[in-house]
Amino acid sequence: MTALTWHAASASRRCLPGLPSARWPSPLHVQDEGCLGAGAPSRGRVLVVEDEYFVALYAEDALASAGFEVVGVAATAEEAVEIARAERPDLVLMDIRLTGARDGISAAAEIRSSLGIPSLFATAHSDAATRARGEGAAAPLGWLTKPYTPTEIAAAVAAALTKLRG
Secondary structure, three states: OOOOOEEHHHOOOOOOOOOOHHHOOOOOOOOHHHOOOOOOOOOOEEEEEOOOHHHHHHHHHHHHHOOOEEEEEEOEHHHHHHHHHHHOOOEEEEOOOOEOOOOHHHHHHHHHHHHOOOEEEEEOOOOHHHHHHHHHHHOOOOEEEOOOOHHHHHHHHHHHHHHHHO
C-alpha cells in the first residue's frame, strides 16, 4: 500500500481526490463537493490519521460536511507528527493501527507531549489492553469505534473539541 499524505498548504482544495461522493454510503450528505467551502466558518481544525485510503476519504468528507476544517490526512505516525507540527490542528483523529513501524498511540503520545495537541482515537481495536495503553500514553479525549457513520464521527469530534475548550 502506498502512503497517503495530504497537506492543506500544498493543495488548492481542502479534500482528497477519490470516489465521487455520490458513490459513498448513505447518510453522507455532501456540501461543496465534500470540501469545506471558501469562507465557511470552521467548527475546529482536525488532522485525520488513517492508513486505509477509503476510510480516510470517508472521515475527511464527513468532517468537512459537518463544518470542520481537515488540515491534512496521514497514513503513518511519522507523517502525522510532521503534519501536526506544520498545521497545528485543534485535534487529531487518530487510528491506532497504522502503516509503518509505529502505531497511532505512539504518534498521539508524541503529538500531545511535544505540541500539546490531543487526540480522539478512531479504531476497530478497542480491547481493554489497547485502551489501557492508549489512555496511559496519549490521554485521548475519547474513543470512536469503527465502523462509524458520518453523524457519529462529527458528534465525537464535536464532543472532544467541547471537552478540550471547556
